[in-house]
Amino acid sequence: MVPFVLVSTELGNPTGVVHINVDKADQPLPLTTVFHKLIPLETTPYTLFQTIIGNGYPIALLDEEKILPIGKKITAIGLCQAKDAESVEITSCPEIPFFLSELTKDEMQAQLASRARILFWGSIVLGTLSVCLVGHAIYRGWTRIKLRREARHARQMFEEAEDAIHRDDSSDDDEIGDGQLCVVCLRKRRRAAFIPCGHLVCCSECALTIERTPHPLCPMCRQDIRYMMRVYDS
Structure with a gap:
């Protein structure tokens, strides 16, 4: 009592x-x-x-x-x-x-069990969300690192291509066959290959012009271009 x-x-x-x-x-x-x-x-x-x-x-x-x-x-x-x-x-x-x-006692036990289930599943949902957020952050970080590497590599290729343009201006004075002419300007020798498609269809100057466009596409297969690569004769 x-x-x-x-x-x-x-x-x-x-x-x-x-x-x-x-x-x-x-x-x-x-x-x-x-x-x-x-x-x-x-x-x-x-x-x-x-x-x-x-x-x-x-x-x-x-x-x-x-x-x-x-x-x-x-x-x-x-x-x-x-x-x-x-x-x-x-x-x-x-x-x-x-x-x-x-x-009553039984009603109290049922209510406590219901609260325990809510807390259990709530913790699982919050834990899953936290894992997803951490995974998303890691994925975004890795994507940024990858994009930086590709941009650095593209800048290196761009600098090499600019140097190649100046060399091409003096080396393209010889006679060029029809199958070796740039498909864009039809004046200079094909010197640049597009990545990832690999088509060698443009001179270095035209390849740089295409690469600088907002949405660069290969003039042969219309595939997206990541960067261009200078090709040297043996």
């Missing part, structure tokens, strides 16, 4: 709860509203019209009160210890999410 005192902080209990002084704190318990008498309102033409259209016949409350139901069972969960030689005191426990409750 746990001694307690019923207290109320507001006159008439308009909030619908009564406070029980247990565990050195006020624990609220809901009250039941009891209607003592119902009386009809004075009828008017408008009231009759409301009744006809189905809104019901209005009535007024003459008296009502809120009481703690007789025989209401409240379960107390907590730490029980002897206060002195004649009394026992029960206090709330931070590890248990119940103290004064209208639930």
Whole structure:
């Protein structure tokens, strides 16, 4: 048995709860509203019209009160210890999410199991999301490193191609066969191959011009070009 005192902080209990002084704190318990008498309102033409259209016949409350139901069972969960030689005191426990409750023992166990399942699956979902985010960050980092390497390699190839252009200007004075002419300018020898398709169809100057376009495409197969490579005769 746990001694307690019923207290109320507001006159008439308009909030619908009564406070029980247990565990050195006020624990609220809901009250039941009891209607003592119902009386009809004075009828008017408008009231009759409301009744006809189905809104019901209005009535007024003459008296009502809120009481703690007789025989209401409240379960107390907590730490029980002897206060002195004649009394026992029960206090709330931070590890248990119940103290004064209208639930039974089985209902409390079912609610705790439901919360445990929610926490378990929530932790799995959050863990999966965190792993996905870490994997996505690693993938983006690796992609950036790869793009930087390709850009550095492309700059090197670009510098080599520019040097090759100047050399081609002096070496292309000899007679060139039709099968060796650039397909773009039809004046200079084919010196540059496109990667990844590998077609050797342009001179170094035209290949650089194609490579600098927003969407470089091979003039032979129309495949995307990553960069161009200078080809040297043996």
